[in-house]
Amino acid sequence: MTPGSVVLLHAPGAAAASWGDMPEMLRSYGMDVIAPDVPDGAGARYVARVSLIISAAGPSVPLVLAAHGAAGPLLPAIALAQRAAHRPVGGYVFVDADLPRPPGAAHDHDSLPGPPDWPEAPCGYLRTHADQAAFPDRDGTVREARLRGWAVVEHEPPAAAAQAFSELISTL
16 A cells, blocks of 8 residues: 555554654655654543644545554554544554454453444554563464455565565565
């Protein structure tokens, strides 16, 4: 797919700087990138603040929403807010991220239940192996993404993670 704007969503409690050089690398590939900075907030507060920042940025559609870490479970709620604002989502990318739980599944205090029709767009998972020590069970998350039928890319250095990210988006 060809995205209008790529929105890079850092984990709640982190900052946009946690993406490192990813935003600039993606821009060098010709992508319109929005990297909201919401260092304080989780759950519904995070979703609301991100949605306001996206709106203020005036993104091109369709959006590709990309989440890192604990932002993953919030993607359905963020997508719902974007759809309500008439900004269609064309795809989702999870970068070393936790996955949303289906409607009706147990949710922790930082996640929100998603709409029943989520995902309404293709999803992909990018594993960079950068989180191996912090999240040794990420293999289970990657396996779950594959079971859901999502495209999965495992980034191997020395290639740029942004290159793997860009290639994954093109497969959605």
